Amino acid sequence: MSQSPSTVRFAVVGDIHVTKDSAGTLRGFFAQAADTADALLLCGDLTDYGTAEEAHVLADELSAVKVPVVAVLGNHDYESGTPEVVAETLKKAGVRVLDGEACEIQGVGIAGAKGFCGGFGRGSLGAWGEPVIKMFVQEALHEAMKLEAALAKLRTPRRIALLHYAPICGTVEGEPADIFPFLGSSRLEEPLLRYPVDAVFHGHAHRGTLEGRTINGVPVYNVARPLLLRKRPDQPPFHLFELPREQPGTETLVGTVSASAAAAAHGHH
Template identity: 85%
Template sequence: MGKSPSSVRFAVVGDIHVTKESAGTLRAFFAKAAEAADALLLCGDLTDYGTAEETQVLVDELSVVKVPIVAVLGNHDYESGTPEIVIEILKKAGVRVLDGEAVEIEGVGIAGAKGFAGGFGRGSLGAWGEPAVKLFVQEALHEAMKLEAALAKLRTPRKIALLHYSPIAGTVEGEPHEIFPFLGSSRLEEPLLRYPVDAVFHGHAHRGTLEAKTIGGVPVFNVAKPLLQRKLPDQPPFRLFELPREADEPEAEAQAVPEAVK
């Protein structure tokens, strides 16, 4: 599929969970996603245990992608305690890994951070009591500050936020309520209210809901691959999202394309 003169297309997916056994199994999937879009966006949990071996399998599978690739890490990518190795291998392969940074693709600004847990709304964990609780909440605040710093850097009319954890409860609905506090944090929504974007993408909640909105009405998409496979079994498991190139036309609205390939 060639570039559209009127829109920029993004193929977005998270929670690929690459293992050693994934070698040779994902190239056709990535090729189809890249063919449909101007860029591929990856929302964390790219590997299963965050090892160098898994990351190398991932970049080998991504070698068929000829469009820009932008990614954030997920909690699984930290499991082995060496996320810097995961990032180094990805960057050497040309993947732009965001951790509080921003990039521009085809005139669209993309701000990215992993995010963190902590709960939503009145259920958010407060920094009170034991030092371990305060450290947990501080990590959530730190990730929210990363997202805000990335958003503040964007100067493009069209903007996207890329996360692993959810900024709202709406897209984790479907998961057991007992684990909601570990699926995301309302603290990630606060920067999105101060720096509005056209869309937010995240993963992590494999049994969540495909789409909901922030308090400010911004669409939030859960693009966890297992969720897309279960909810949209007749389509390739990635979300295709379009933004108009004519950013100065007020009537033009961003839209998520219902089919994986138009």
């Protein structure tokens, strides 16, 4: 599909869970997603066990995609203890794998991090007690800082945040309440209040809710493929998101709006 002169389009999906038996099964899906968009964004759990074999299958399935591909890893990509192998295999295939970094596609900045769990709001786990609890909370803080560092690098008027874990409770609703603390963390929302974005995408919660909002009203989309398949059986299982393409001469105005929104969000928080 040719580029639109007025919008930049992103096809976004997470939780593909590629196994060694996925070879040949996803090319059509990826090609369909890429055909509708200017870029393909992947929100983690790209593989099922995080093995080199699965990563190679995924890289091969993505070979038909001719638009830029940007990804973050998920918890499943860490299962075999070699997430760097998954990331490196995808990078060799031309995928931009973000882990506290940012990139830019057609004037839209993308900040990416895996994120972590720990709970939401008053249910957030605090760094108190046994060392292992403190380590757990430190990991959540570390991932939030990665997201913040990535967001701080962006200088574009339009911005997207890419995560695996949820930054708000709203998009995990539908999952058993008992496991909410393991599906995301409010700590991931804090950088999004300091550095406003146009949209946030995550996966992980297969039985969650498709859409929610941060405290300051930014849309958050749960793009876990199993959720999209179940909730929208009549549509292809990816989320198509459009942003206005920046026209020459409008950047300063949008930047001013973003700055004021940032100040308002910070004051709100």
